[in-house]
Amino acid sequence: MxxxxxxxxxxxSPLRPAAxxxxxxxxxxxxxxxxxxxxxxxxxxxxxxxxxxxxESIGAGDQGLIVFTSGxxxxxxxxxxxxxxxxxxxxxxxxxxxxxxxxxxxxxAPVDAFGxxxxxxxxxxxxxxxxxxxxxxxxxxxxxxxxxxxxAARLAHRADAVVHVDAVQAVGRMAVDVGVLGCDSLALSxxxxxxxxxTGALWLRAPDDVTPLLAGGGQxxxxxxxxxxTAGIAGLAAALTAAMAEPMEALVGLRRRLEARVLAxxxxxxxxxxxxPRLPQITAMALPGVPAATQVMALDLxxxxxxxxxxxxxxxxxxxxxxxxxGTPAAIADCTIRVSLGWTxxxxxxxxxxxAWGALAxxxxxxxx
Ligand code: PLP
Numbered sequence: 001m002x003x004x005x006x007x008x009x010x011x012x013s014p015l016r017p018a019a020x021x022x023x024x025x026x027x028x029x030x031x032x033x034x035x036x037x038x039x040x041x042x043x044x045x046x047x048x049x050x051x052x053x054x055x056e057s058i059g060a061g062d063q064g065l066i067v068f069t070s071g072x073x074x075x076x077x078x079x080x081x082x083x084x085x086x087x088x089x090x091x092x093x094x095x096x097x098x099x100x101x102x103x104x105x106x107x108x109a110p111v112d113a114f115g116x117x118x119x120x121x122x123x124x125x126x127x128x129x130x131x132x133x134x135x136x137x138x139x140x141x142x143x144x145x146x147x148x149x150x151x152a153a154r155l156a157h158r159a160d161a162v163v164h165v166d167a168v169q170a171v172g173r174m175a176v177d178v179g180v181l182g183c184d185s186l187a188l189s190x191x192x193x194x195x196x197x198x199t200g201a202l203w204l205r206a207p208d209d210v211t212p213l214l215a216g217g218g219q220x221x222x223x224x225x226x227x228x229x230t231a232g233i234a235g236l237a238a239a240l241t242a243a244m245a246e247p248m249e250a251l252v253g254l255r256r257r258l259e260a261r262v263l264a265x266x267x268x269x270x271x272x273x274x275x276x277p278r279l280p281q282i283t284a285m286a287l288p289g290v291p292a293a294t295q296v297m298a299l300d301l302x303x304x305x306x307x308x309x310x311x312x313x314x315x316x317x318x319x320x321x322x323x324x325x326x327g328t329p330a331a332i333a334d335c336t337i338r339v340s341l342g343w344t345x346x347x348x349x350x351x352x353x354x355x356a357w358g359a360l361a362x363x364x365x366x367x368x369x
Contacts, residue, residue, distance in 0.1 A: 005304045005349045009192070009342030010141050010169060010282050015235075016194035016343060022238035023196055026231040033228050034219065043230050050237035054201045057240050058167070058186055059177030065207040067223045068199070068233050072168045073099040075187035075202035078213050078224070079164040080106075080135060088132025088161075091125060093117045093147065094325035097166055100135045101321075108325075109134075114276035115145045115326045117152055126159035134163045138170035138181070142322045142338055144282030145273045146174070153182035162209065168192055168200075172243030173251075173279050178203060185210075190232065194343050195239030199232030242343070251280040251341050258339065258350050259283055265354070266361040270332050272323070284323075286336040287357070290364050295337045295357070302356035306339045 006014060015023075026046060031039030033047045051066045060066070069075045080090055080103040092100050094108040095115045101108070109125060110118045117136060125131065134156040139146045153163040162184040167176055171188045178186055184205045191197040204210055207223055216225030259271050262285055272284035287295060292308035299306055323333035339353065 002303055002352070005352045006344060007339045007341060007349060007353060008305045008307050009345070010338060010340035011307055012191045012197060013194045013342045014344055015196065016239050016242050018242045019190075019195045019235040019239040023231045023235040026234035029230065033230060034217065043228075046230055047228050047233055050233045053237040053240050054188070054203070057171060057176065057244055058188070058203055059179055060203050061179075063178070064203055064205040065221045065223065067202045067204065067207075067220045068228055068236075069202055069224060070198055070229070071191070071200040072097075072166065072187045072189035073200075074213065075189075075200045076100050076135075076164070076166055077103060078202055078210060079185040079187060079204070080133060081211050081213060082132075089130050090133045090135060091122070091131045091161070092135040093137065095140055095142075095145075095322040096135055096137055097141060097168070100137075100164075100166060103135075106135070111325050113326055113328075114273040115140055115143055115322060116276060117147055119148060119151055119155065122152060123155050126155060126161065129159070131156070131159060131161045134161050135166065136163065137166040137168075138176065139167075139174070139279045139282075140322060141169050141282070142320055143273050143276075143284045143326075144169070144279035146170070146277045146279065149181045149183065157182065162206075169279060169282065172240060172246075173248060173281055178205070190236035190239055193236075193239040193243045196232050196235040199229055199236045201236065246343065248280045251345065254341055254345060254347065254350050255280060255283055257347075258354065259285070261350075261354050262357065265358045266364075269361070270336075272328065272332075272336060273326070281341045282338065283340075284336050284338050286332045287361055287364065288331060288335050289368070290335055290360060292335055292337050295335070295360060298360050299337075299353070299356050302352075302359070304353050304356050306337050306353070308337055 031043035033044040054066045076099045090106045092106050156163050165183040165186045168189045172193050186203045190199040214225045270286040296308045
């Protein structure tokens with residue numbers, strides 16, 4: 001039996017050896033970071049070292065506060081939580097992750113055919129004066145398309161709105177600098193980088209502007225009550241350190257080879273938002289006439305794991321809200337799969353995927369003949 005090929009890193013990336021080692025080491029530490037004795041101080045030192053790693057990875061320097069969370073869903077929800085005393089509209093691009101779109105007070109802003117926020121429409125909407133926050137992801141989890149965050153942040157700030165960035169898929173995959181982006185908060189998640197599931201971080205430029213989701217102890221600068229998940233946090237820092245040290249050229253090369261071969265095998269195949277600036281590791285590709293679920297199942301049987309758009313919690317394949325917002329015709333959207341590469345991906349993995357996908361495309365052609 002050939003080994004399985006895992007090409008679903010955007011859903012979750014396998015645990016890196018360095019992250020596993022850091023997790024296991026942290027689990028051996030008995031202390032609570034809030035305790036004053038030596039065991040507590042050792043746990044605290046581990047958490048603070050991890051905080052410095054997160055700060056460096058997003059160019060935050062000494063500015064603002066890093067809050068460790070249970071993942072990016074919690075980080076997004078915390079950043080976007082409305083104050084009962086000062087409710088305002090949260091404008092979010094129509095292609096945001098559900099953890100953003102599900103927040104109270106969210107109104108969606110249109111995107112272009114590549115899924116990039118329409119800046120003219122944003123400017124016009126901001127002129128109405130009631131937008132308190134703008135939520136814009138740095139890069140999309142289904143297509144990899146990179147958003148014009150700095151330009152959008154300038155417009156939002158001119159209208160006195162604060163800007164939250166979901167950088168889950170971008171951190172460790174492209175340069176991320178909160179100063180360059182001009183954002184006021186930023187969310188990231190460990191398991192997309194080869195860290196443990198259930199750990200993330202939120203950077204807040206002005207921590208006092210945020211009402212904590214969880215009340216209780218004074219942990220995390222009083223922004224997130226509850227004893228810190230020290231093992232998860234150590235695993236996050238180790239995964240982030242490894243991801244930041246990795247050159248991205250290899251992934252870009254693999255993705256380009258994949259896309260070029262796909263178009264050579266099936267000239268009517270579509271690489272979604274092919275001409276837009278995109279992350280190195282994600283490609284969304286359509287094989288017209290073959291539903292995404294059929295492709296995913298056939299590839300799975302051939303030993304290759306990919307997904308039909310985002311990993312959906314229900315396990316069902318539904319029409320992608322991202323492709324819908326981009327105006328992608330249903331005949332293409334329904335036949336689009338997401339292939340996402342990561343730290344385990346090799347040239348041989350891409351070859352296996354191409355063989356299996358090529359066989360599917362061949363069956364389609366024979367059926368049509
Ligand atoms: N934002 C984006 C863009 C994502 O891809 C994900 C992962 O599915 C999340 C947020 C949620 O992250 P987590 O699984 O850490 O809650």
